[in-house]
Amino acid sequence: MTVYLALTALEGDYAVTRRAPGEGLPDWLAGPGLLSVTQASDEVSILCLADRVPAKEVSARGWQAVQVDTCAPLDQPGVVLAAVEPVTRAGLGIFVTSTHDRDYLLVRAARIAQAEAAWLSAGHRVSAGGVTLRVAGSDDVETLACLHFRVWQETYARIAPPEVRLALNKARRLAYWRERLAQDGTTVIAERAGEAVALAALSPASDLDGFGDAMELGHLYVAAEARGTGLGRRLLTIARAIAGAQDGRGLVLAVVRENTPAVAFYTGQGGQVLAKRRDKGPLWPSDNLILGWEPEDKAKASV
Template structure:
């Protein structure tokens, strides 16, 4: 494992983590989608817009959903948010809703650890299939998820009010831990 491996800690996020998660979410989202999202979406989806959603999610976590944080030397390095599928196109299984890693910690195995943790959490609540959506053009994410055993399972257009993005669906069967790249 990498240098981060010895100091990497995963833990469930709580309401007190909303501000830090929001800040990392916005920074990584904007960097990732700078050349893909329309300028209006990049400007509008800021911390002020996202913080109420993070607070609401973390204050009232329903069964089968949650957020796991990755910390390196006590500092937030990434997170995964998971829960029931939110789009009809994803089916009735679980969904990896967000997986973001601070670019300063890229390539250290943090994304791998977070994806495993999210898949495991969904398996533990009885999900046997987990999906996620990747915006077309997000080549780095698509390569990562495929290397982690995700298989393309369809496409859909997000009906979001600011950005109607085209998305690829990736799927993992998680009933048993047999995913390619997950050992």
């Protein structure tokens, strides 16, 4: 039986501290956040927020705690496996601690985007800061079309020709997303309080001549009410991770040259201008910049 989970990242940086078995429990132990104490014959291990662990303690810091929101009986099979397997297949380290009702996952905070990408690709939902991400399905055509239409019209109100804005109406966006979701690719929806506030859509870069070995971020739209929260950066980072999981592929995108806020955002996130192209149309032969990112592992190796 396939198990699909809801996962929520907990706030704060976590540490795992090792103490000798005879030292007892420290006075800094109590406090907010997830807390787990494990006593064995050769050590006492403490998991808690890192900011209350004294520097003198023997600790491994830099862990992100993720709660498995799905409550399950202690002996229910498949829950931990469903959470752990996608992450280990992505080449990431992970460990698990459990309470009576829930399981908690610990991954390196620096690799949380790769972990989230793995969970999303496995069909799980991931939440952080009140925003839930999930992979879109055929039932989401109208949601995607409405969000796409609204944000695109706002973004290009002073850039695109009037006849283009009139032609790209909701009916056209509905037909587009119905076709797109039936093809190869991944579209991530971000929801806040049950309302879609952002989307990121990836597919093989088959339409961009010379970049066929990369994945293309065809769309990244964030509604006005969700901007300035870091959501666009989070979706871009996850998109890079999803691309990297596809045989170590890089990520490319095309952005209209006159869309200066978008160009500034992408270059600020490390995107390099790789080429200049005119869109094939037929509606709008706009002047575009092709920006790209190397796979994360390759980019880290070059630093």
